[in-house]
Amino acid sequence: MADADDSTSGGLADPAEGETVTGRGSLDRRRIIDAAVSLIDQFGLRQLTMRRLGAHLGVEGMALYHYIPGRESLLDGIVETVIDELLDDSELVVVGNDWRGYLRRLALAVRRTAIAHPEVFPLIATRPSMSPWTRPPLRSLRWTETFLRTMKDCGLSDEAAIAIYRGFCSFLLGHLLLDLAGPPVDRAAAGTDPATRQSAPDAGEYPLLASIEPDSMLANSVEFEQELEWLLHRLAAMFAD
Amino acid sequence: MADADDSTSGGLADPAEGETVTGRGSLDRRRIIDAAVSLIDQFGLRQLTMRRLGAHLGVEGMALYHYIPGRESLLDGIVETVIDELLDDSELVVVGNDWRGYLRRLALAVRRTAIAHPEVFPLIATRPSMSPWTRPPLRSLRWTETFLRTMKDCGLSDEAAIAIYRGFCSFLLGHLLLDLAGPPVDRAAAGTDPATRQSAPDAGEYPLLASIEPDSMLANSVEFEQELEWLLHRLAAMFAD
DNA sequence: ACCTGAACACCGTTCAAGT
């Protein structure tokens, strides 16, 4: 009874659930996507199945089709949700035409996202098609639009905005995929698929690879921030105010 | 008869087949992998199926398991084959400790590969796990070993070799994924999956995105080579001979 | 209104049986 009357869409009454088993409370596109992200983080993309996702939500799998057109669409939704939530971050506002400061904060935020969701980021970077008329390197139209909008609002020309956009994206893709390639930081199970593949080739075949200490391949935020500064400096030099 | 005696592994007798329908001539790990690459190039990764791959080779699908442990292993094989064939390129030899020249040639070769196999490169950049003890950003142990070996042979220290390796990989990943993100150059069908997804959102929602001319997002080899020079210059400055 | 059951066409993979 109380349940039914309570269905104002705002939802101030936070159920404060655990986190993984989302339990009841009727389904919802957003809730489905969040559950999917959590499943991917825990078990890897390969394990994300409509049926398993349904079960995780206490529902029969086929029920998801009432909220989402299909699995591909779900993946698109995940990409958008994960990348777009950065835009709503209150720290991410440009202050006084300082686009360099904005980009610095944005880069660090994207990096945090990539590291928080190591199995989702490759999706963000390599998801096929989307709309054929444009396919941004980070697969969110809204993110891209906001990026360009912000650069223009800072007084940059169209050409400058696009050049900065390209340089920034290529920087992020390269550095973040490098970071994610390293030995799993602590993101335990993810990727340790039961369908484990060929046993490690004997290290003897690759002496140099075996000799370097794993730490030198590790994600390194100091290095990231330093290279980021160089990039911003170079971009600023190209498009001086 | 002649066939059996002819099985010296060199294989001078080139059958000079068409290219896609590889037809008979008994199966072979290498032939299977090549066929898989060709299928991915034509129809996209999603369409690569053990059964379809079998059919493409004139065989029943289950037959592939005599040569390859499973689909995951096949994908690993594809990644290695595509990236490793660069190493055998005769132009790719270091001459007189000129590691910059070597890296320049290597970068261009990797770029050609990425553009020739746009659906395979994301695999090279984001394939999960491999051996847990090390997972290079470009997923080939042999490629990585050769890279480091070459740098050391040019007289660079371990630290320099690794730093250069990281900088180089991150550069390639960023720039090549940016290139592949652009509008499909001519790689027709690939990615135009029949399972096409949501109809394009009306361009009105993203005015800036809609206003920029697609060309400005296009793969641009001049820009690539220029940025490559800057990278090599910077690396050389850090690790002067 | 919202979910389920059963069904369909397809997977990857195994294995006994064919030739």
Add this chain to the structure above:
DNA sequence: ACCTGAACACCGTTCAAGT
């Protein structure tokens, strides 16, 4: 020796039927 047929456990997806 090399491939096939049938089978198993699983997919994504559709849709009539339940509550």
